[in-house]
Amino acid sequence: MTTIPVSLGARSYDVVIEAGLLARAGALLAPIARGRPMPIVADEAVAPHLETLRASLAAAGIASEAIVLPAGEGSKSWATLELLMDRLLALGVERRDHVIALGGGVIGDLVGFASAILKRGCGFVQVPTTLLAQVDSSVGGKTGINTQAGKNLVGAFHQPAIVLIDPTTLDTLPLREVRAGYAEVAKYGLIDDPEFFAWCEGNADRLLAGDPEAREIAIARSVAAKARIVGEDERETSGRRALLNLGHTFGHALEAEAGFDGSLLHGEAVAAGMALAFAFSASRGLCPPEDSARVAAHLRAAGLPDGLAAAGISAGGARLVDHMRHDKKMESGTLALLLARGIGQTYVDRGVALDEIAAFLDTQPR
Numbered sequence: 001m002t003t004i005p006v007s008l009g010a011r012s013y014d015v016v017i018e019a020g021l022l023a024r025a026g027a028l029l030a031p032i033a034r035g036r037p038m039p040i041v042a043d044e045a046v047a048p049h050l051e052t053l054r055a056s057l058a059a060a061g062i063a064s065e066a067i068v069l070p071a072g073e074g075s076k077s078w079a080t081l082e083l084l085m086d087r088l089l090a091l092g093v094e095r096r097d098h099v100i101a102l103g104g105g106v107i108g109d110l111v112g113f114a115s116a117i118l119k120r121g122c123g124f125v126q127v128p129t130t131l132l133a134q135v136d137s138s139v140g141g142k143t144g145i146n147t148q149a150g151k152n153l154v155g156a157f158h159q160p161a162i163v164l165i166d167p168t169t170l171d172t173l174p175l176r177e178v179r180a181g182y183a184e185v186a187k188y189g190l191i192d193d194p195e196f197f198a199w200c201e202g203n204a205d206r207l208l209a210g211d212p213e214a215r216e217i218a219i220a221r222s223v224a225a226k227a228r229i230v231g232e233d234e235r236e237t238s239g240r241r242a243l244l245n246l247g248h249t250f251g252h253a254l255e256a257e258a259g260f261d262g263s264l265l266h267g268e269a270v271a272a273g274m275a276l277a278f279a280f281s282a283s284r285g286l287c288p289p290e291d292s293a294r295v296a297a298h299l300r301a302a303g304l305p306d307g308l309a310a311a312g313i314s315a316g317g318a319r320l321v322d323h324m325r326h327d328k329k330m331e332s333g334t335l336a337l338l339l340a341r342g343i344g345q346t347y348v349d350r351g352v353a354l355d356e357i358a359a360f361l362d363t364q365p366r
C-alpha cells in the first residue's frame, strides 16, 4: 500500500493506492462514515466495481445506496447536477455525511461539486476508476460542470476526505480511455520532471498494456507530483497550480469545438493541446524545435493526437481563440498561457496576445 499525503492544513487528506483496495475500502471508510450511511454515485460502466465496493462497506457495517448515472462528459451538466442534488436530498444526506464518487473524472467532478453545494457543503470521497481520474482529477479538489459557454465554467474548490485508488479497476477500462488518461501522466514529466518524461518514453507501452508495476509507478509518481503542486497553491492563485493546466487552454478550446459528445476525449484534447503548446513555444524561439518534435512523436507513439489534424479539428484560429476567451486564466483581457522553454521547463506566459495564438493556429495542419 502506498499512501501519499495532500497537505492543505485543515483540509489535508491521504491518497491511498493499492491493487485490490476496493475490496478493503470499508475498513478505511468506517472512521469517515461515523456510523452514517454513505451514498455511492457511480458511473453506469462500473457496475462490477460498485458491487465490490458495496460488499466491502457492508462488511464494515456501513449502509450504502447507489445512484447510477449515465456515462460520458454529458453528465457534467446542469441537468444531471439537478437530478443528483434531488436524489441526495431525498436520501437525507447531512452536512457531516460523505458521498462516494465511484467512476472517472466526470463522476468525480460532478459529485465533488454537488457535495460542495449540498446544504452549503457536505463531505465526499473519491474512488477513481479511470487512469485519468487516478492520476489527476481525484486529487486537488477542482470540481464542477460544463455549460453552454464551455468547459468547467461552473464549479468550486472542494477537497475530498480521502482518495482510494485501486489500479485493478483499470482492467475493465477500454484502451482508448487508458490512452486518454496517459496524456495527463506524460503532462507531469513535461511540466517539471524531464526524468519522468524519459521514463514515460521508455515505459508507455507497458503502462498502456496494463502492466501492474508500470501502472502503479505511473499512478504514484503522478499523484505525488499533483499533491506537491496543489499543496503549494490550492486555489491556483500564485501561478504554481496553473502549471497543471499545460495543454488545457488549447485542449479546452478543442473540446468545446468538438462539442463534448465523446468524439474527442478530455485526455485526447490535452495531448493535442500539449503538442500545440510546445509547437507554439518553438515557433516563438522559446523552446528547442527538437523538444517540440520529441513531445509530438511520443504522443503519437502512445496513440494520442499530436495536433489539430489528428484531433479532427478543422476550425480556424479565430474561432478556436473565441473559445479561449472563457478560460479561467484570463485577467483583464490577457490570457495566462502555459508555454515551455523545453521538456520539463513549463512556465506561465502572460505576454501572448490572442491574435498571435490565432495566427499560430492558422499555420497548423488541418
Ligand SMILES: NC(=O)c1ccc[n+]([C@@H]2O[C@H](COP(=O)([O-])OP(=O)(O)OC[C@H]3O[C@@H](n4cnc5c(N)ncnc54)[C@H](O)[C@@H]3O)[C@@H](O)[C@H]2O)c1
Binding pocket: 043, 044, 045, 046, 049, 071, 072, 073, 076, 103, 104, 105, 106, 107, 109, 129, 130, 131, 132, 133, 136, 137, 138, 139, 140, 141, 142, 143, 152, 169, 170, 171, 172, 173, 174, 177, 180, 181, 266, 267
Ligand atoms: N478535477 C480535476 O482536477 C480534473 C483533472 C483532469 C480531468 N478532469 C475532468 O475529468 C473528465 C474526464 O475524466 P475521464 O477521462 O475519467 O472520463 P469519464 O469519467 O467520462 O470516464 C471515461 C469512460 O470510462 C468509463 N469508465 C470509467 N471507469 C471505468 C472502468 N473501470 N471500466 C470501464 N469503463 C469505465 C466511463 O463510463 C466513461 O465512458 C473531464 O470532464 C475532465 O475535465 C478533471
Ligand SMILES: O=C(O)C(=O)C[C@@H](O)[C@H](O)[C@H](O)COP(=O)(O)O
Binding pocket: 136, 140, 142, 151, 152, 184, 241, 242, 244, 245, 248, 328
Ligand atoms: O488540477 C488542476 O489544477 C488541473 O488543471 C488539472 C487538469 O488536468 C484538469 O483538467 C482541470 O480540471 C482543469 O482545470 P480548469 O481550471 O482549467 O478548468
Ligand SMILES: [Zn+2]
Binding pocket: 136, 184, 248, 266, 270
Ligand atoms: Zn486535464
